[in-house]
Amino acid sequence: DAGITQSPRYKITETGRQVTLMCHQTWSHSYMFWYRQDLGHGLRLIYYSAAADITDKGEVPDGYVVSRSKTENFPLTLESATRSQTSVYFCASSEGTSSYEQYFGPGTRLTVT
Amino acid sequence: GQSLEQPSEVTAVEGAIVQINCTYQTSGFYGLSWYQQHDGGAPTFLSYNALDGLEETGRFSSFLSRSDSYGYLLLQELQMKDSASYFCAVREGSGSARQLTFGSGTQLTVLP
Numbered sequence: 001d002a003g004i005t006q007s008p009r010y011k012i013t014e015t016g017r018q019v020t021l022m023c024h025q026t027w028s029h030s031y032m033f034w035y036r037q038d039l040g041h042g043l044r045l046i047y048y049s050a051a052a053d054i055t056d057k058g059e060v061p062d063g064y065v066v067s068r069s070k071t072e073n074f075p076l077t078l079e080s081a082t083r084s085q086t087s088v089y090f091c092a093s094s095e096g097t098s099s100y101e102q103y104f105g106p107g108t109r110l111t112v113t
Numbered sequence: 114g115q116s117l118e119q120p121s122e123v124t125a126v127e128g129a130i131v132q133i134n135c136t137y138q139t140s141g142f143y144g145l146s147w148y149q150q151h152d153g154g155a156p157t158f159l160s161y162n163a164l165d166g167l168e169e170t171g172r173f174s175s176f177l178s179r180s181d182s183y184g185y186l187l188l189q190e191l192q193m194k195d196s197a198s199y200f201c202a203v204r205e206g207s208g209s210a211r212q213l214t215f216g217s218g219t220q221l222t223v224l225p
Binding site: 035040045092102103105 | 143
């Protein structure tokens, strides 16, 4: 089915481990985004990408790495996970001229122990 | 920088009308979006205002006053399924820097 998917949906990892969250969209949207959602903070932008091979930092990029070699994929890597990175992570995409309307994936609930 | 303020909680009864306000401060404003998120779910887009005035989409309406840096989401004929969190989000930037900055969300509880 067309849409935006994330994997895994749930992940438990240990402090210091590297973990990669996957995001895949089938609309060929140019823009893709990674957010984290914590109680009391709403959605905070980690990184975004305007097109393949173009990425930029958002509000809270520290400790995260992204890449976008293909338009449809936008993986997020936590290089050395910390407990403060326990959160729900949402990937989103939008067409270039309508970034105000973003389509969100189902989210990945990450717990760092 | 930018900041958005919206109430943390609102309660209303089924069939009523509720207004969720959002005030913002931003250096480069292009528009105000509203999103709905049910518990355990993903945010979904509701509406967008780039210009002053009211935008109506079914039972939901959204209003923007750029001069007052203020907007609101109006939900009419409330239904139980409208119980959710509602986020306002400021669209800012231009060129390749098209971002949304979200408020902390308003938890709407609809009572029978």
